Amino acid sequence: xDQYFPIxxxxxxxxxxxFELITKVPPTLHTPLMSGSNAISGITIVGAIASARLGHGWxxxxxxFLAIVFAMINVVGGYMVTDRxxxxxxxxxx
Amino acid sequence: MDYxxxxxxxxxxxxxxxxxxxxxxxxxxxMSEFGMGLAILTIVLVMARSGVINxxxxxxxxxxxxxxxxxxxxxxxxxxxxxxVAALNGFGxxxxxxxxxxxLLLNRALEVDGVGLxxxxxxxxxxxxxxxxxxxxTLTGSFVAYGKLSGKKLTHPFAGSKxxxxxxxxxxxxxxxxxxxxxxxxxxxxxxxxxxxxxxSGALGVFLVMPIGGADMPVVVSLLxxxxxxxxxxxxxxxxxxxxxVVGALVGTSGLILTxxxxxxxxxxxxxxxxxxxxxxxxAKDAKDYKSIKSAGxxxxxxxxxxxxxxxxxxxxxxxxxxxxxxxxxxxxxxQKKGAVVRYAIHPVAGRMPGHMNVLLAExxxxxxxxxxxxxxxxxxxxxxxxxxxxxxxxxxxxxxxASGPIAGMPILDVDQARTVxxxxxxxxxxxxxxxxxxxxxxxxxxxxxxxxEALEGIVKEVKELK
Numbered sequence: 001x002d003q004y005f006p007i008x009x010x011x012x013x014x015x016x017x018x019f020e021l022i023t024k025v026p027p028t029l030h031t032p033l034m035s036g037s038n039a040i041s042g043i044t045i046v047g048a049i050a051s052a053r054l055g056h057g058w059x060x061x062x063x064x065f066l067a068i069v070f071a072m073i074n075v076v077g078g079y080m081v082t083d084r085x086x087x088x089x090x091x092x093x094x
Numbered sequence: 095m096d097y098x099x100x101x102x103x104x105x106x107x108x109x110x111x112x113x114x115x116x117x118x119x120x121x122x123x124x125m126s127e128f129g130m131g132l133a134i135l136t137i138v139l140v141m142a143r144s145g146v147i148n149x150x151x152x153x154x155x156x157x158x159x160x161x162x163x164x165x166x167x168x169x170x171x172x173x174x175x176x177x178x179v180a181a182l183n184g185f186g187x188x189x190x191x192x193x194x195x196x197x198l199l200l201n202r203a204l205e206v207d208g209v210g211l212x213x214x215x216x217x218x219x220x221x222x223x224x225x226x227x228x229x230x231x232t233l234t235g236s237f238v239a240y241g242k243l244s245g246k247k248l249t250h251p252f253a254g255s256k257x258x259x260x261x262x263x264x265x266x267x268x269x270x271x272x273x274x275x276x277x278x279x280x281x282x283x284x285x286x287x288x289x290x291x292x293x294x295s296g297a298l299g300v301f302l303v304m305p306i307g308g309a310d311m312p313v314v315v316s317l318l319x320x321x322x323x324x325x326x327x328x329x330x331x332x333x334x335x336x337x338x339x340v341v342g343a344l345v346g347t348s349g350l351i352l353t354x355x356x357x358x359x360x361x362x363x364x365x366x367x368x369x370x371x372x373x374x375x376x377x378a379k380d381a382k383d384y385k386s387i388k389s390a391g392x393x394x395x396x397x398x399x400x401x402x403x404x405x406x407x408x409x410x411x412x413x414x415x416x417x418x419x420x421x422x423x424x425x426x427x428x429x430q431k432k433g434a435v436v437r438y439a440i441h442p443v444a445g446r447m448p449g450h451m452n453v454l455l456a457e458x459x460x461x462x463x464x465x466x467x468x469x470x471x472x473x474x475x476x477x478x479x480x481x482x483x484x485x486x487x488x489x490x491x492x493x494x495x496x497a498s499g500p501i502a503g504m505p506i507l508d509v510d511q512a513r514t515v516x517x518x519x520x521x522x523x524x525x526x527x528x529x530x531x532x533x534x535x536x537x538x539x540x541x542x543x544x545x546x547x548e549a550l551e552g553i554v555k556e557v558k559e560l561k
Contacts (some may be wrong), residue, residue, distance in 0.1 A: 004217040014340040018347030026112045035179045037547040041186045041322040043341040046137045047193040047329045052148040060199035065151045067192035072159025074186035080167030088456040
């Protein structure tokens with residue numbers, strides 16, 4: 001078996017799951033959902049942290065640092081903005 | 095450790111699922127936050143065990159990035175959230191591109207002279223340039239969207255067939271550079287190729303988003319959000335991390351579906367949006383040519399409202415800009431106490447993002463059952479005494495009913511059927527679509543040329559005095 005088969009397999013299945021996951025969304029939630037999944041796309045933080053490795057040239061570590069900074073902005077900013085949007089719904093549903 | 099990744103993935107899946115319903119959305123976001131925390135913790139643990147972890151870079155990066163994210167999120171007013179989502183999305187895209195670039199330097203196999211990406215197998219050879227391309231397009235595309243959403247006019251330097259030629263040229267150059275990057279065995283050449291590839295991809299993102307009209311930006315942001323997921327998944331292939339692949343793919347495809355749902359709400363196809371149907375920034379020449387406009391002050395509006403049995407508010411971006419969501423609620427309460435039926439008509443794309451108005455009105459505790467979606471309320475306008483349009487324009491433009499024109503076919507709120515239409519708007523300036531609004535010239539239409547908050551406060555005051 002090709003060494004990349006498992007990861008490609010997983011990719012295809014996850015893509016299909018993504019297609020099925022969202023079927024109906026009330027318009028009210030379009031923006032929060034977009035914002036929430038935007039925060040999730042900050043998952044690339046995992047790749048960024050994995051790039052911070054000793055024993056390589058300094059330039060690679062500059063790139064790793066920038067990648068972590070940008071991904072963290074995406075993660076922290078994304079979740080907080082989403083939370084702020086959703087907080088306004090909570091007040092109403094009580 | 096791998097099982098922690100699995101747990102994080104599950105949290106994301108259920109988190110997204112729960113975000114699609116009003117009742118569960120908050121817990122959904124909480125779950126996905128928890129999943130993200132878990133993912134970060136896991137990778138740090140994995141790295142720590144590997145013994146080569148660069149703590150300095152990681153800690154500094156998390157603190158700096160987290161700090162900036164915190165400040166951005168705290169300081170963004172509700173009105174600017176759509177822009178903010180666009181910008182944040184761009185940061186995610188560039189992070190993925192940087193991961194792919196760093197990998198070129200980190201991969202020991204590539205250090206040997208004569209060994210290139212092509213020798214590592216098909217998957218890394220394709221994934222690496224693809225991550226850089228998609229990541230950089232996401233970055234620059236998002237920032238153009240950010241600019242457009244904050245009201246800047248950005249126009250494409252080329253038009254017509256020249257533009258297509260330019261795009262095709264840039265596209266070909268990107269393919270050429272990507273091929274060079276993959277085939278070359280020299281590290282120096284790889285570096286040059288990757289830098290050029292990143293720059294050109296960035297340029298492509300700018301060119302692609304620039305010709306798309308401001309009103310379509312929500313769809314573009316949603317699509318770019320999907321791209322940043324794809325970039326993440328590709329980055330996962332580059333570094334061989336399943337979590338990235340799975341979660342990236344999830345965001346990529348669910349984002350695509352969301353984009354489609356949003357397109358449907360605007361009655362347009364995705365292709366139509368991307369190729370710029372309303373896209374072309376054709377500010378009609380007669381956009382500011384109005385005859386027979388009737389304008390009124392808060393006092394007259396209050397008198398009209400005094401006898402009204404039914405009132406419908408149509409909020410738009412102007413409401414958001416003026417932060418008038420609390421005053422509008424105050425006026426609504428006042429009118430209700432006088433016995434009028436008060437509702438809000440929410441157009442799916444009012445504001446700068448679908449659902450923008452819901453978020454805003456929720457902030458001032460407007461009861462949920464007063465918010466009516468377009469399809470439900472459109473038949474009621476003809477039985478309505480007074481419609482008050484607060485800073486909306488294109489979504490009530492009857493020009494959309496005509497066979498041709500920039501917004502032809504877009505569903506609109508049929509406000510012109512109401513007995514009296516009051517438009518609160520600072521000027522006669524055209525809306526996002528850049529076209530004239532014949533509604534303003536109609537006999538039953540009164541214009542109040544004031545900032546939304548000022549106007550509403552004035553009306554509230556006058557209504558109180560009438561009692």
